[in-house]
Amino acid sequence: MKRILTTCLLIMFVTSFLIANFACSSVARFETGTLKISPVQVIEGNPVIASVDVANVGGDEGTYQARLRINNTLREIKYVPIAAGQTKTISFAIDATAGTHHIRLNGLTGAFSVLTTPAFAELVVSHIQAKVGETVTVSANISNTGSVSGNYIVDLKVNGSAEETKTIPVNADSTEKVTFAVTKNNPGTYSVGIGGLSGSFTVLTPALFATSNLVISPQQALPDREVSIACSVTNSGEVDDYCPVILKINGIAISSKNVTVPASATETVIFNFSSNLVGSHMVEIGDLSGTLEICEGLLPTLYAGDTWVFREVHKGIEYIKTERMMREENIEGKVCYVMQVTYDPPLDGWIYEETKWIDKATHYPVFSRVSATLSASGVTMTRLVSYSREGAGNRWPYLVGNEFTVKTSWILTDFLDAESFTDRGESTVTYHCVGIEDTTIEAGTFRCFKTVSYENYQSTYEYWYSDKAKTRVMTRGITNAHTIELISYSVK
Numbered sequence: 001m002k003r004i005l006t007t008c009l010l011i012m013f014v015t016s017f018l019i020a021n022f023a024c025s026s027v028a029r030f031e032t033g034t035l036k037i038s039p040v041q042v043i044e045g046n047p048v049i050a051s052v053d054v055a056n057v058g059g060d061e062g063t064y065q066a067r068l069r070i071n072n073t074l075r076e077i078k079y080v081p082i083a084a085g086q087t088k089t090i091s092f093a094i095d096a097t098a099g100t101h102h103i104r105l106n107g108l109t110g111a112f113s114v115l116t117t118p119a120f121a122e123l124v125v126s127h128i129q130a131k132v133g134e135t136v137t138v139s140a141n142i143s144n145t146g147s148v149s150g151n152y153i154v155d156l157k158v159n160g161s162a163e164e165t166k167t168i169p170v171n172a173d174s175t176e177k178v179t180f181a182v183t184k185n186n187p188g189t190y191s192v193g194i195g196g197l198s199g200s201f202t203v204l205t206p207a208l209f210a211t212s213n214l215v216i217s218p219q220q221a222l223p224d225r226e227v228s229i230a231c232s233v234t235n236s237g238e239v240d241d242y243c244p245v246i247l248k249i250n251g252i253a254i255s256s257k258n259v260t261v262p263a264s265a266t267e268t269v270i271f272n273f274s275s276n277l278v279g280s281h282m283v284e285i286g287d288l289s290g291t292l293e294i295c296e297g298l299l300p301t302l303y304a305g306d307t308w309v310f311r312e313v314h315k316g317i318e319y320i321k322t323e324r325m326m327r328e329e330n331i332e333g334k335v336c337y338v339m340q341v342t343y344d345p346p347l348d349g350w351i352y353e354e355t356k357w358i359d360k361a362t363h364y365p366v367f368s369r370v371s372a373t374l375s376a377s378g379v380t381m382t383r384l385v386s387y388s389r390e391g392a393g394n395r396w397p398y399l400v401g402n403e404f405t406v407k408t409s410w411i412l413t414d415f416l417d418a419e420s421f422t423d424r425g426e427s428t429v430t431y432h433c434v435g436i437e438d439t440t441i442e443a444g445t446f447r448c449f450k451t452v453s454y455e456n457y458q459s460t461y462e463y464w465y466s467d468k469a470k471t472r473v474m475t476r477g478i479t480n481a482h483t484i485e486l487i488s489y490s491v492k
Contacts (some may be wrong), residue, residue, distance in 0.1 A: 002117070002378075005199075007321060010036030011108040016267060020362065021312075026058050027058050027062075027064075027120070028058035028059075028060050028061060028082070028084065029056065029057045029058035029062060030054055030055065030056055030057070030058075030062065030064050030082070031055045031057050032052050032053070032054050032055075032107075032108065033052055033053035033054075034052070034053075034104065035050065035051075035052050035103070035105055035109065035110045036049075036050070036051045036052065037049070037103060037110045037111070037112050037314070038049050038051075038401065039112070040111075040112045040113070041112065041113050041114075041115060041150045041151065042112065042113075042114055042115070043114070043115050043116075043117055043118070043152070044096075044098045044114050044116055045117065046091040046096055047094060048063065048093075048094045048095075048096065048112050048114075048273075049091055049092070049093055049094070049357075049414055050068065050091065050092045050094060050103050050105060050110070051089050051090060051091040051092070051109060052066070052089070052090055052105055052106075053087055053088070053089050053090075054066075054082060054088055054089075054090055055082075055086070055087040056082040056083060056084055056085065056086055056087075056473060057104055058241065060084050060085055061082065061083045061084055062081070062082060062084075063079050063080065063081045063082070063083055064081075064088075064090070065077065065078075065079055065106060066078045066079075066080060066090045066092075066106060066429075067105070067106055068092045068094075068103070068104075068105055069103070069104040069105075070094065070096065070102070070103060071100055071101055071102055072102070075092075078090055078092070079276045082148055084300075089305055091172075092105075094112075094323065096112075096114050096344050097114060097215055098114045098115065098116045098146045098147070099113065099114060099148060100112075100113045100114075100148055100150065101113070101114065101147070103296045103416040105288045107304055108315075113150060114148070115144065115146055115150045115152065116145050116146030116148075116197065117145060118142050118143060118144060118152050118170070119142070119143040119145060119156075120140050120141065120143075120197050121141045121143070121197070122139075122140060122141045123138070123140045123192075123194055123197035123198070123199050124137075124138070124139045124140070124199075125137075125138055125192060125200070125201050126138070126198070127169065127201055127208045128201055128202065129201065129202050129203075129204055130184075130201055130202070130203050130204065131203070131204060131239055131262070132184070132185055132186070132187065132203055132204075132206050132244035133183060133184075133185055134183070134203075135180045135181050135182070135183050136181070136182045136183070136184075136201050137177065137179055137180065137182070138156060138179070138192045138194065138199070139177055139179040139351045140177070140178055140194040140195060140197055141176070141177055141178075142154060142168055142175065142176055142177075142178055143170070143174070143175040143359060144170040144171065144172060144173065144174055144175075145173060146172060146173070147172050147347045148172055149169070149170065149171045149172045149174075149351050150169070150170065150217055151167050151168065151169050151170075151389075152167070152168050152170055153165060153166075153167055153168075154166050154167075154168050154178050154194065155194070156182070156192065156193070156194055156197065157192065157193040157194075158182060158192055159190055159191055160191070160193075160294075163180070163182065163261065164180050166178060166180070167288065167472055169269060174249075176193065178357075182201075184203045185203075185205075185341075186203065186205055186302070187203045187204060187205040187238070187358045188202070189201075189203075189205065190202070190293075204220070204237070204238035204239045204263075205237045205238040205239070206237050206238075206239055206241075206430070207235050207237040207239045207241035207243070207261070207263070207461065208234065208236045208237040208238060209233055209235055209261065210233070210234050211225065211231050211232065211233055211234075211236065211245070211285055211286040211288055212231065212232045212234065212286065212288070213231055213232040213312050214228045214229075214230075214283070214285060214288040214289070215229070215231070215285055216227075216228075216229050216289050216290050216291075216347070217229075217294050218301075219290070219291070219292060220292075220293045220295050220298055220397075220443070221274075221292065221293070221294055221295070221298070222230065222294070222295070222296065222298050222300070222303070223237075223276040223277075223278060223294055223296060223467065223468045224274050224275070224276050224422070224468075225273065225274060226272050226273070227271070227272070227273050227274060227292060228270055228271075228272060229247060229271045229272075229273055229283055229285070229292075229426050230269060230270045230271070231245070231268070231269055231286075231288055232266050232267070233245060233259055233261055233266065233267050233268075233269055234261070234265070234266040234271075235261035235262065235263055235264065235265055235266075236264065237264075238263045238264070238485045239263055240260065240261070240262045240263055241260070241261065242258045242259060242260045242261070242491050243258070243259050243260075243261055243277045244256060244258055244259075245257050245258075245259055245269045245285060245286070246253070246286075246393065247271045247273070247283070247284075247285055247362060248282075248283070248284040248285070249275075249281055249282070249283060250281055250282050251282065251284070253379065254273070255271050255273075257271070264435065266361075268377075268417045268427075269285075273292075275294050276294075277294060278283050278294050278295060278296060279293075279294060280293055280323045281293075281294060293398055295340040295354050295448075296436075296449070296467055297396070297397040297398025297399060297428055297465070297467065298396065298397045298467070299361075299362075299363065299397070299434070300363075300467070300470035301398040302325045302337050302470065302491075303325060303491075303492040304325055304326060304327055304379065304433055305324075305325065305490070305492065306324070306325040306470065306490065306491045306492060307322065307323070307324045307489060307490045307491075308322070308323045308324075308469070308471050308486060308488075308491075309321070309322050309486070309487050309488045309489065309490045310322075310323070310484050310485060311442070311484070311485050312482075312484045312485075312486065312488055313481065313483045313484075314347070314364070314482050317345075319341070319343050319344065319345065319347060320344045321341065321342070321343055321347075321484070322341070322342045322344075323340070323341050323471075324339070324340045324341075325337055325338075325339055326338045326339065326340050328360065329357065330409070331357050331366060331367060332367070332386075333368060334359050334360070334361070334366055335359075335361070336357040336358055336359055336360060336366055336367075337357070337360055338355065338356075338357060338358075339355070339356040339358055340353065340354075340355055341353065341354040341355070341356060341358075342354075344385045344390045346372075350374055350381070351370050351372060353370070353371075353372075353373055354368055354369070354370045355368065355369045355370075356368045361388075362395065362396075363395075363396075364387070364389055364406075364408075365387050366386070366387055367384070367385065367386050367387070368383075368384070368385045369382070369383070369384055369385075370383040370385075371381065379416060379417055380416075380417065381414060381416050382414070382415040383412065383413070383414050383492065384412075384413045384415075385410055385411070385413075386410065386411050387408060387409070388408075388410075388424055389406055389407065389408050389409070390406075390407050391404060391405045391406040391407050392404060392405045393405060395431070395458065396413065398433055398434055398451070398465060399433060399451040400433055400434070400449070401433060402432075403426065403430065403431065403433070404430070404431055404435045405429070405430045406428070406429055406430075406431070407426065407427070407428045408426060408427050408428075409424070409425070409426040409430070410424070410425055410426070411423075411424050412424070412425070421425050423452060426457065428455070429453050429454070429455055429460075430454045430455075431447055431451050431452070431453050431454075431463075432452050432453075432454070433450070433451045434450050434451065434452055435449075435450050435454065436448065436449055436450070437450055437464075439464045439473065439474060441467075441473060441474055441485050441486060441487075442485065442488075443469070443485075443486040443487055443488055443489055444462020446464070446466035446468055446469060447466065447467070447468070448464035448465055448473060448474075449464070449465045450463070450464055451463045451465065452463075452478075458479070459477065459478050459479075460477070460478055460479050461475060461477055461478060461482075462475070462476045462478060463475050468485060469491065470491050471486065471489070472484070472485040472486075473485070475491070
């Protein structure tokens, strides 16, 4: 009987345990996670999402009742069915005015703040024009007119696309400056924008240089005479810049200049060069090239102020003759040097001064004029002489072995008070360049071309011509005692 009673009690205990366990497993039970608020700070007009993960750990489906309160005011209730063993996220979208707001979601609490819409002003672009690779700053003022301090996200847009984003903290009722640095490597115009404000800047095309118009003047030059070598440098870019210009002679850089060339402009660069090395010389500037000939015996160029002083012995009388280059003039269709010649004492007793017009292309006289008062009688006399020439061969440049013949005709007219007297004459002279030799005279030592003149097949004069002095430094008569020697000079 006792065993039966014990068995009955054990059956009753197991049965009650099973019934209780069954009853418990059939009820929904909910567990909540952490309250999530995103973002915790937002600009007014944008929603805030409050969410929580809810898990049903019970044995049966149930409905979770989520109550959202904002600042202790019930804002919304959601009824969310959740199956047993399932987890669901329950979210609320919250629109709120500017300020700080407190959330209560069932037993969970949190807070978020709503910032006033920022106000942007005073967009400043540091460079309206910039070079390639140059930094341009773009700035603007951002104002928080609300009562809540916070961070504002500011975008810089370039040509309509976001270039950079910055987060700018701005205290309540305050203004801050936001600055962006922009660097562009491609020329063009760029629009920029911050918070509805807009501006622009232009990246200029870099300086682009080209050289042209190489001019070597003269292209044939005497040893040690200065030559002008020039070219044009054009900047086709939009930026003022300097261009290094290098002069090369025979492949060797001998001089350089940094030439500032404004945008879309052309500048002329000039180098001065001289050499005593006779021969051809290659001249290069950039991709330009030309040839300079350094030669002896070339036709010289005279300049105003060039002066020569000679000692001349003629018919047994010694004179000091001074020749001075005065200017250039056109006469009888020719470009002439105007040469003033003075004599001390007067030549032939009456010629104190003579003016000669000398053909620039040949250095032969074209015309001469002498005006004087005859001391003995007091009569005024003027002598005009015009010359014409023809011949075979060329005087210039001087070359050893060269021979040329000149036939000179002249008309001489003397005006004596009211009367005039005319005389005509001509001569034919052959000149032969016989060699080069160093000649020492009072004016110095000169490297000279020696020439001998002949009339009627008889040698008459010897001449020594110097490139350095640009004249005959010595003349010596062979058939007479007529001599001329340079005693001083000054030439450019």
